Amino acid sequence: VAPRNLGFSEVAIELTALARRAHARGWLLGTSGNLSATVSLEPLRLAITPTGVDKGQLAPEQILLMDASGLVIRGQGKPTAEAAIHVTIARRRRAGAIVHTHSTWANLLSDLHGRDGGIGIQGYEMLKGLKGVVTHQHEEWLPIVANSQEWPAEAIGLASLLDENPHIHGFLIERHGLYTWGENVEEAGRHMEVLEFLLEVRGRTLSLMSPG
Amino acid sequence: VAPRNLGFSEVAIELTALARRAHARGWLLGTSGNLSATVSLEPLRLAITPTGVDKGQLAPEQILLMDASGLVIRGQGKPTAEAAIHVTIARRRRAGAIVHTHSTWANLLSDLHGRDGGIGIQGYEMLKGLKGVVTHQHEEWLPIVANSQEWPAEAIGLASLLDENPHIHGFLIERHGLYTWGENVEEAGRHMEVLEFLLEVRGRTLSLMSPG
Amino acid sequence: VAPRNLGFSEVAIELTALARRAHARGWLLGTSGNLSATVSLEPLRLAITPTGVDKGQLAPEQILLMDASGLVIRGQGKPTAEAAIHVTIARRRRAGAIVHTHSTWANLLSDLHGRDGGIGIQGYEMLKGLKGVVTHQHEEWLPIVANSQEWPAEAIGLASLLDENPHIHGFLIERHGLYTWGENVEEAGRHMEVLEFLLEVRGRTLSLMSPG
Amino acid sequence: VAPRNLGFSEVAIELTALARRAHARGWLLGTSGNLSATVSLEPLRLAITPTGVDKGQLAPEQILLMDASGLVIRGQGKPTAEAAIHVTIARRRRAGAIVHTHSTWANLLSDLHGRDGGIGIQGYEMLKGLKGVVTHQHEEWLPIVANSQEWPAEAIGLASLLDENPHIHGFLIERHGLYTWGENVEEAGRHMEVLEFLLEVRGRTLSLMSPG
Numbered sequence: 001v002a003p004r005n006l007g008f009s010e011v012a013i014e015l016t017a018l019a020r021r022a023h024a025r026g027w028l029l030g031t032s033g034n035l036s037a038t039v040s041l042e043p044l045r046l047a048i049t050p051t052g053v054d055k056g057q058l059a060p061e062q063i064l065l066m067d068a069s070g071l072v073i074r075g076q077g078k079p080t081a082e083a084a085i086h087v088t089i090a091r092r093r094r095a096g097a098i099v100h101t102h103s104t105w106a107n108l109l110s111d112l113h114g115r116d117g118g119i120g121i122q123g124y125e126m127l128k129g130l131k132g133v134v135t136h137q138h139e140e141w142l143p144i145v146a147n148s149q150e151w152p153a154e155a156i157g158l159a160s161l162l163d164e165n166p167h168i169h170g171f172l173i174e175r176h177g178l179y180t181w182g183e184n185v186e187e188a189g190r191h192m193e194v195l196e197f198l199l200e201v202r203g204r205t206l207s208l209m210s211p212g
Numbered sequence: 213v214a215p216r217n218l219g220f221s222e223v224a225i226e227l228t229a230l231a232r233r234a235h236a237r238g239w240l241l242g243t244s245g246n247l248s249a250t251v252s253l254e255p256l257r258l259a260i261t262p263t264g265v266d267k268g269q270l271a272p273e274q275i276l277l278m279d280a281s282g283l284v285i286r287g288q289g290k291p292t293a294e295a296a297i298h299v300t301i302a303r304r305r306r307a308g309a310i311v312h313t314h315s316t317w318a319n320l321l322s323d324l325h326g327r328d329g330g331i332g333i334q335g336y337e338m339l340k341g342l343k344g345v346v347t348h349q350h351e352e353w354l355p356i357v358a359n360s361q362e363w364p365a366e367a368i369g370l371a372s373l374l375d376e377n378p379h380i381h382g383f384l385i386e387r388h389g390l391y392t393w394g395e396n397v398e399e400a401g402r403h404m405e406v407l408e409f410l411l412e413v414r415g416r417t418l419s420l421m422s423p424g
Numbered sequence: 425v426a427p428r429n430l431g432f433s434e435v436a437i438e439l440t441a442l443a444r445r446a447h448a449r450g451w452l453l454g455t456s457g458n459l460s461a462t463v464s465l466e467p468l469r470l471a472i473t474p475t476g477v478d479k480g481q482l483a484p485e486q487i488l489l490m491d492a493s494g495l496v497i498r499g500q501g502k503p504t505a506e507a508a509i510h511v512t513i514a515r516r517r518r519a520g521a522i523v524h525t526h527s528t529w530a531n532l533l534s535d536l537h538g539r540d541g542g543i544g545i546q547g548y549e550m551l552k553g554l555k556g557v558v559t560h561q562h563e564e565w566l567p568i569v570a571n572s573q574e575w576p577a578e579a580i581g582l583a584s585l586l587d588e589n590p591h592i593h594g595f596l597i598e599r600h601g602l603y604t605w606g607e608n609v610e611e612a613g614r615h616m617e618v619l620e621f622l623l624e625v626r627g628r629t630l631s632l633m634s635p636g
Numbered sequence: 637v638a639p640r641n642l643g644f645s646e647v648a649i650e651l652t653a654l655a656r657r658a659h660a661r662g663w664l665l666g667t668s669g670n671l672s673a674t675v676s677l678e679p680l681r682l683a684i685t686p687t688g689v690d691k692g693q694l695a696p697e698q699i700l701l702m703d704a705s706g707l708v709i710r711g712q713g714k715p716t717a718e719a720a721i722h723v724t725i726a727r728r729r730r731a732g733a734i735v736h737t738h739s740t741w742a743n744l745l746s747d748l749h750g751r752d753g754g755i756g757i758q759g760y761e762m763l764k765g766l767k768g769v770v771t772h773q774h775e776e777w778l779p780i781v782a783n784s785q786e787w788p789a790e791a792i793g794l795a796s797l798l799d800e801n802p803h804i805h806g807f808l809i810e811r812h813g814l815y816t817w818g819e820n821v822e823e824a825g826r827h828m829e830v831l832e833f834l835l836e837v838r839g840r841t842l843s844l845m846s847p848g
Contacts, residue, residue, distance in 0.1 A: 030406035125812035129666035176337035194666035242618035388549035454830035600761035
């Protein structure tokens with residue numbers, strides 16, 4: 001996975017368009033969620049959405065450039081308190097872009113399956129939308145990690161999770177939301193749509209079958 | 213909480229944009245709901261949506277300016293019959309803006325939990341979208357009040373509810389809808405999205421677990 | 425109820441805008457449903473959507489003008505096979521506009537409650553969006569009639585239904601959809617949104633409580 | 637059924653518009669699904685969406701022209717791995733256009749009813765949106781076939797399915813999605829909306845009645 005050598009301005013436009021699409025689907029309500037793109041891996045430079053902004057009205061001018069410590073190099077505003085998660089994913093996965101959504105189904109299923117440590121999703125054609133998956137006969141493991149307000153302290157644990165699960169395309173934070181990533185903004189956006197779709201299918205299937 | 217010193221024309225544009233967004237999500241169908249913004253606290257002057265208008269086609273020219281007695285100072289049309297609720301919230305909370313939606317989940321959950329006097333929502337990251345909430349380990353209490361057609365007579369009771377629950381960000385009216393507010397139109401809109409999201413998550417979770 | 429004296433061209437534009445809105449919400453998928461407006465009561469002249477057109481792409485030029493027998497006076501195309509229903513409602517209710525939608529919840533609930541002859545909906549503030557309803561303490565009776573492919577033969581029965589239920593604002597056809605009406609296109613559209621909302625609330629409430 | 641003699645450029649525009657509409661409804665998330673139109677039956681020439689593209693941002697320039705072996709005659713990109721399904725449907729049904737969606741309800745119901753070999757849907761007025769169906773008293777059989785990654789090898793089986801079920805308007809692939817078709821892009825799009833609507837009604841009805 002090698003991030004394209006896009007400039008900051010270009011990825012800022014791409015992140016903005018993706019954020020607006022996800023907000024329209026109800027996955028980034030109330031200034032929740034955040035998105036980033038890797039402008040440079042060495043030294044690490046991430047274009048990232050600022051905290052506390054309405055993703056339905058996001059403009060490219062609002063996107064920040066930050067370094068690995070979360071220091072803002074360009075732009076006005078504060079990066080998200082979850083910047084450490086983005087940095088960890090960008091490094092361990094050499095990701096070109098990272099998307100973090102707050103959807104109803106991600107909240108509901110991470111709540112329900114939190115004790116199991118994750119959700120296994122298998123047998124759906126839609127899984128082939130995930131990079132490297134070539135058949136529906138694939139089981140995607142979506143780990144669920146406990147929520148925290150101290151992500152820098154959790155970075156080592158997250159790095160281990162990513163290293164121990166080299167094939168995952170995302171993970172859930174309990175009663176919080178989904179993290180997924182890709183080689184570039186387009187692939188991260190595709191993984192977001194694929195995983196949100198699969199979470200909705202699983203959630204609705206459980207609703208239907210529930211106390212059977 | 214100090215309302216910004218915006219002119220009437222500016223908040224009329226902001227209220228109109230927010231009303232259209234909420235209508236698009238199905239939270240203001242059939243001319244239901246109403247929105248206001250505080251133009252002045254002393255004496256109280258509220259910019260407010262007129263009763264009986266389609267929020268999907270609202271124009272800034274339709275927004276009224278009214279005083280604390282509901283008298284229209286500027287614009288043509290009648291304020292909502294719930295103007296007394298807006299006045300009470302504006303005063304007790306020194307709110308810059310107030311949003312009242314009619315969503316399916318607010319109706320369903322206020323119906324189901326009416327006897328409990330409210331709904332406690334806890335443990336969701338989305339709660340941090342509410343002003344002053346800094347951790348998901350927060351319990352938001354959303355009181356449920358009985359519906360009425362005589363809101364001026366209920367104003368004292370509502371004022372007590374707000375005084376006795378200084379930390380709430382909104383309340384439900386049974387089989388009716390949600391009231392929430394903020395320092396300005398942007399914050400009130402954010403609280404609306406956060407609370408509607410949380411109501412949907414709770415409602416879907418109950419649907420899934422129901423007669424378990 | 426006195427229909428405004430709008431010209432054909434004006435109501436054709438209004439019907440088109442309303443049809444597109446309802447299609448966007450998924451209430452007129454697959455060329456289903458139809459809308460009309462009364463251009464003249466004596467003799468009866470209805471502006472009406474032609475059969476078999478995509479409501480998401482409807483243009484005012486496609487709206488037909490027909491008489492009480494369903495004969496097309498202006499425009500190209502065939503009126504809906506349910507033209508007799510529109511004629512009956514226009515006459516018995518002196519309606520200015522009629523909307524017929526095919527929503528999932530109308531199908532589901534008319535199926536479930538078909539044997540009861542109707543659905544009673546009470547206690548919701550949203551009911552006040554229906555003309556003449558001034559309190560949530562109202563029970564709206566939504567009759568359910570059996571589906572048919574011979575509506576001209578059913579017209580007498582429908583006329584009786586309307587006469588025997590002078591206060592209803594709409595009715596359901598079993599596993600088919602909703603008919604509602606109003607003084608003009610705006611009011612018919614408001615009644616559509618109100619009734620579809622209430623059907624969704626009832627449907628979701630039943631889903632949640634179901635085999636309790 | 638005789639496909640209109642539209643040029644490649646015209647159907648490319650029509651396919652693009654339909655793809656964007658279906659993506660907006662959530663039926664083509666994550667680059668899933670594909671659409672085609674028959675430009676010529678003898679020799680077979682299909683305009684078809686390339687694999688791996690975002691249907692929400694599809695442009696007419698991206699549509700490919702391919703022959704019956706899947707060879708690209710015009711345009712850049714690869715046809716879908718399911719091209720053999722399109723070729724089989726185009727030939728056995730002399731279809732003018734084919735749409736393949738991945739919706740949540742198609743996934744859920746094909747999963748639930750996979751063992752039954754199909755789903756029978758009857759009694760809904762919406763069925764009349766399917767070509768040749770003139771009454772709601774119709775049972776539409778929607779066969780469910782097992783998913784595969786080797787569609788060329790399945791083509792004979794699919795051809796038999798189509799021959800043995802001359803009246804069907806579509807079929808489901810298990811945990812994968814819906815295939816439907818029509819005389820032209822407009823009719824295929826109508827069949828898509830009708831069948832997706834009916835799947836949603838059946839799915840929600842089952843959710844409501846489930847463990848009754």
